[in-house]
Amino acid sequence: MDMSETRLTASERCALLVLMAEARELTNAELYATAGIKLDGKHRRHLNDLGLVSSTMVNRAFVHELSDRGAVWCDTELSRERPERSGSAGGALYALLAGLRRYLDDSGVALADIFRPDVASQVEAAYAELTRGRGTPLRLADLRDRLGGVPRDQVDRALEALARRNHIHVRAEADQKTLTPQDQEAAVVLGGTPRHLLTIEVSR
Numbered sequence: 001m002d003m004s005e006t007r008l009t010a011s012e013r014c015a016l017l018v019l020m021a022e023a024r025e026l027t028n029a030e031l032y033a034t035a036g037i038k039l040d041g042k043h044r045r046h047l048n049d050l051g052l053v054s055s056t057m058v059n060r061a062f063v064h065e066l067s068d069r070g071a072v073w074c075d076t077e078l079s080r081e082r083p084e085r086s087g088s089a090g091g092a093l094y095a096l097l098a099g100l101r102r103y104l105d106d107s108g109v110a111l112a113d114i115f116r117p118d119v120a121s122q123v124e125a126a127y128a129e130l131t132r133g134r135g136t137p138l139r140l141a142d143l144r145d146r147l148g149g150v151p152r153d154q155v156d157r158a159l160e161a162l163a164r165r166n167h168i169h170v171r172a173e174a175d176q177k178t179l180t181p182q183d184q185e186a187a188v189v190l191g192g193t194p195r196h197l198l199t200i201e202v203s204r
Contacts, residue, residue: 135202
């Protein structure tokens, strides 16, 4: 790997590690909400030029994803000493990474098997965005459109898990005549019943 890849800024290193941990595409807004960082300007271009991150413009905002080369960088980073002037937070982070490296070496588990997307949180975030936080029923057809690249079976499992929470409801449309082919296709079957609507109660 090119030695210039070891001269990353703290925010660039953190962006790579967050993309590794989240195991999915992230917008700058999601990066900021997750870790208080953004990947834009020269930092985005640097990681793109090194082939560590791929960034795609979607609806006038960049979406970032760890590349295969970036995944190799993250795996190697687990064995590196903490960067100079990284402070106490950096020291704690690299102590954690070193511990993860020991676990992977001892268990034979691959790094890719440790970090998986939190689809339930993606569902909740998409719901909040599409309903503007109002807590109104949302068609699963609209939810699936918003989640685009997330595999259907992962969304189904997330909806099933979320439906067990007291404040979250996945229900069938009461007026079946209003259902469109898109609604029927997007339905998730829970307890033998197709469900078409998601409601997440908002605290008052």
